[in-house]
Amino acid sequence: MTTSTPSAARVANVPRGNGRRGAWRAIGTAAIAVAAVLVLWTLLTSVTGFISPARFPTPPEVWGAAKQIVIEGYSNARWHEHVLRSVLLVTAGFAVASSVGVVLGLAMGASRAVEAFVNPIFLLLRPIPPLAWIPLAIVWLGLGDAAKIMVIFVAAFVPSVINSFTGVRQIERPIFEASAMLAVSGWRYWREVLIPGALPSIFTGLRLSLQASWTTLVAAELVGAVAGLGQILNQGAQDIYPAMILVGMASVALAGWAMTQGLGWIERRVMPWRSNP
Numbered sequence: 619m620t621t622s623t624p625s626a627a628r629v630a631n632v633p634r635g636n637g638r639r640g641a642w643r644a645i646g647t648a649a650i651a652v653a654a655v656l657v658l659w660t661l662l663t664s665v666t667g668f669i670s671p672a673r674f675p676t677p678p679e680v681w682g683a684a685k686q687i688v689i690e691g692y693s694n695a696r697w698h699e700h701v702l703r704s705v706l707l708v709t710a711g712f713a714v715a716s717s718v719g720v721v722l723g724l725a726m727g728a729s730r731a732v733e734a735f736v737n738p739i740f741l742l743l744r745p746i747p748p749l750a751w752i753p754l755a756i757v758w759l760g761l762g763d764a765a766k767i768m769v770i771f772v773a774a775f776v777p778s779v780i781n782s783f784t785g786v787r788q789i790e791r792p793i794f795e796a797s798a799m800l801a802v803s804g805w806r807y808w809r810e811v812l813i814p815g816a817l818p819s820i821f822t823g824l825r826l827s828l829q830a831s832w833t834t835l836v837a838a839e840l841v842g843a844v845a846g847l848g849q850i851l852n853q854g855a856q857d858i859y860p861a862m863i864l865v866g867m868a869s870v871a872l873a874g875w876a877m878t879q880g881l882g883w884i885e886r887r888v889m890p891w892r893s894n895p
Contacts, residue, residue, distance in 0.1 A: 675861035680868075683861035692862060693853035695845040701873055704835055704847045707763060708877065711770025712831045716824055719775045723782025723823070724812050733783075740779065748773035748834045755838075766838040773834035774827035781823025785816025821885045828881060832874045847873065 656677065662668045663676040671679065687697045695703070726733040751772050755765035789811070797811045813820075839848020850866035853859075 671860075673860070675864055679861040680864050683859070683865045687850070687862065687865060693845070693849050697869070700845050700847055700850055701869060703845045704839070704870075705873055705877070707766050707846070708770060708828075708831045708835050708873075711767040711835075712774050712828055714767075715771040715774035715831075716778045716827050719778030719823070719827070720782045720820055723779040723784075723820075724786055724808070724816060726779070727783045727786025727816070728808075728812055744776055748830065749837050752838060766835065766843075769838045770831045770834050773830040777826035777830060778820075778823045781819045781826070782816060785819025785823075786812055788819065789815035817889055821881075821889070824881060825878065828877060829874070832870060832877075836870060 660677055663671055663674060664678070675683070683692075684697075686692060687700075690696075691699075693700075722736065726736055748769055751769050752765075755768045759765040759768060793811060793815060797807060802811060835846075836848040836851065839846040840852045843849040843852070847866055847870050850869065851863055854863035854866055
């Protein structure tokens with residue numbers, strides 16, 4: 619009696635309809651969850667008055683605030699200008715921090731000498747919360763965008779370093795032994811051994827860095843911002859305008875989600891072998 623296993627060609631020809639149906643099922647589930655939240659929100663505020671509109675706005679009030687900021691503007695700018703300014707700041711700080719952090723993390727993971735030199739300094743600065751750098755950033759760089767980018771850099775730098783370092787240390791020893799036998803060195807060693815082996819952990823760090831960038835940006839924009847999503851929240855609090863505060867919060871969530879999806883798209887292109895069929 620003999621057994622057979624599916625060939626690579628047969629496996630490759632498996633229909634991909636299940637993946638598409640799964641995606642549509644996930645979208646439908648998300649839509650149902652959002653609709654349920656909207657219904658519950660309306661019942662608790664507009665219908666029953668269980669939650670006072672003075673404390674939490676009703677859906678029509680939030681819709682009115684959204685139309686106001688999109689059409690007329692609020693706090694020195696219209697909605698798209700606030701979003702664009704915040705996205706540019708996050709992108710600048712995140713790009714610089716992730717680039718430097720990934721390279722440093724890979725170098726620390728690959729070289730014990732680099733780790734011994736950098737790690738004490740890194741461990742000394744790591745416990746300092748990113749928001750604690752805001753006063754120093756203002757003293758050094760003023761209230762402009764440079765100070766905000768510096769704070770975002772600090773927030774995004776740590777996760778990218780830690781996860782890149784961990785990614786290198788998690789590469790299996792036989793891979794290093796094989797590269798040594800093949801005399802792989804220099805840039806080729808980084809390109810063919812370190813970076814591919816650490817990529818899953820690197821992208822985990824990038825997602826954490828992006829999340830930290832948005833959290834820090836909103837806090838940095840609460841002080842000295844001309845426009846931005848943090849400025850919407852700050853001005854809404856000063857005006858005691860709960861509906862506009864909720865619009866600002868939803869805008870932060872939407873912008874952060876869009877950038878996370880973009881990062882996920884890049885990850886799928888860089889590591890196609892991890893994509894679901």
